[in-house]
Amino acid sequence: MDFTGPVELWQKEGAPGCPQKGLPCSPDSSELVQECLNQFKVTTTQLRQIQASLLRSMEQALTGQASPAPAVRMLPTYVGSTPHGTEQGDFVVLELGATGASLRVLWVTLTGVEGHRIEPRSREFLIPQEVMLGPGQQLFDFVARCLSEFLDAYPLGSQEYPHFLDQRF
Structure with a gap:
């Protein structure tokens, strides 16, 4: 073209x-x-080629076959079950922003269908460029430091949380 x-x-x-x-x-x-x-019109054939290329890049990234600078960055994630609205308890959530430039740590208490609503507590951390572009270990170290800082600011007391990796899927 x-x-x-x-x-x-x-x-x-x-x-x-x-x-x-x-x-x-x-x-x-x-x-x-x-x-x-x-000049910006895209044919159905071109859309299918773009779709196939994107899917191939995502699959390569998920299987670790991506090049040093992959077109698509992916981390495998797993969902054990879908929410049903009766969940109860305290939950800590880690959320990477859509662009990967920020991390949000959130603590929320769910009371199920009954009870009062408790406002979540959250804090956003900007991820330095060198961490975003660096190896995964550097990102996870950064996330651990942010989580520690968050828990220092919002102590959860003596509550214990099950280790994620101990859960069975």
Whole structure:
């Protein structure tokens, strides 16, 4: 697909100059706009190729076959069950932001269908660029430090939480 940038479109032969800013312009701007938009049209075949490439990249990343700078970064996650609305107890949640630039630590108490609602406590941590781009061990060390700092700020008392890896799926 040939790319003609916006400046090149305006500078085609025969396009008169715009007197206000000294930029060339087209006498029929709707044709010019349509010509620009046509460059962004994607065929069904192209969409299927993009879909297949994305799926291949995700599968490679999940199996550890990704290159040093993968197109898609993935971590395998597991969901033991879906929520049903009657969950009760204290839960600590770790959430990586959509861009990977932040980590949110959240402590929430769920009371099930009955009882009063307790507001969650949370704190957001900005992830340094070198941690985002570094090895996974560096990220997990950062997460552990943030969790420790959060628990120091919001002590959970003598409560004990089951270790995630001890749960059976």
